[in-house]
Amino acid sequence: MAESEHREAKLRNRVVDSISRRAENALKEDYGKARVMASDAVQSQAYLYPIKGIFYFLAHRSLWQPLIDRIVPYGTLTISVIAAMFTIAYLPQLAVLLLFNGPLAVYSTVLLTLNESSIIIHMISRTWILQEALMDTFDGTMVSRNATAVVQQGREVRPGSDPMKKLGKVFKKRFEKMSLTSMVRYFMYLPLNFIPVVGTITFIFLHGKHRGRIVHSRYFQLKNWSESQRTQWLNTHTGAYASFGVVATLLEMIPVVSIFFSYTNTVGAALWAADIEMQNNAMVKETAPNLRQAAESIE
Template sequence: MSDKVKDAVIAEANSVRAASQDVVKSGAYLYPFKGIIFFATHKGLWGPFASRAGRTISLGLGVTTAMFFFTYVPQMAVMALTSGPLAAVSAAILVLSESSAITNLLSRSFLLEDALLDTFDGTLIARNQEPLLAQGRQIKPQSGGRTAAARLGKMLSRPFTRLKPQALLRSLIYLPLNLIPVVGTVLYIAVQGKRAGPMLHARYFQLKGWNSEQQGEWVTKHRGAYTALGIASFVLEMVPFASIAFSFTNTVGAALWAADIEKATE
């Protein structure tokens, strides 16, 4: 198992290194920050977030408490070998980051799926992409001062994004990379960012009607951009106690990029 994990890490590192120039040139890493601004200035998109905030905060507190109880002392002991007197602080930051990653993974799969879908779709409406959204959802007419989210009608189709056991296992396998000061954390973020980027456009791919082969070709062609998007989004979602809010703003950012792609191809 250790050899397989080592080989997987080396392969991911080589892949990320090869795409590093495209990551910088793409500018896609800006979209999560554009998402923050857009979400903050469009109150009509706040409803899905507000409806799930209580349950996701409770999940986050539960996960964080359990992680500190079961993993803080062992990780502090390991960190003492590399961080010396700062081991207690380094281990606390590490546990908070791990808790945030686990909370985000679980909440996206079991609590936030519909809310994030509504946020993505509402952003498309706000960016005048009704023709694209109409491929997967009914849209109510714009009347009576309806907000973008209020115009969302019956769902006609949705991407299948439920948690897969292998996805959770993969995330847990890579968590120990954080025990390696600086380099390990950077590699962990790069690996998770590469995985997260295409997932943020799952709804876009579904609305385009692309099959898995078409999606793969598109992502491969724009690998650097998706890695950039994923890394920026993942870093924001690592922020303790704010990861859920950033899940929504990252979704907005991904939808903004999708809208820009559509406008560029018109």
């Protein structure tokens, strides 16, 4: 009997040791990935481009027209969605979050409702209201940054001094619409908001990380990159695109002025693409030869 118990104890110890080693290895691997991602984000300075987009947009009046043309329909949509969500969804969600978050539930529910409103507005506006305007804003910004040759791969560019008036007929695929997979992923992340503070931050990070992977969809279209080329580039620069996406997501969560940030984030993405194209970004500078080689190998 004692010998049997001894064998069982040894077996349990082996199992515990095995689990401990695997957990330790997993933590080391995740920590390593996090360090690489953070290093990529810092080195690329991609998180600054949404802010650069604000100042560049304000300084270039020619980029304003697509926004001005869409203010009324987008504003109506925004007010309608936010009002409906706070009327219908706020109190039921508050009642649930009170069980998990206590007094913090008031703030968590506001953020959750704004997040939900934001994704609904994003889905509707990107499909029916802003799609063409954001594409024009991206292309116009690229032209203003002397990346005309890239834009000409997807549309006619006429002579002139005003970058927006130079944009002609489009003959390449438009901005990508929000996919069903993206919507499913978003709603899968929603329960994270039940976790006080940390859960909401994690939700914003995960949503922003995915958002970052689509900010250069127009650039990739203009460059004629295949799906495998896009995936290789995005996987090489995960941290950079995640940092851009998180900042862009936070800006577009601000009620009422979210349409303004939709345009400035598009401008920021175009500025980033122009810098990559001119190799004026840390992602492709000689100080990081491995990244530069990755960029050149895709061409």
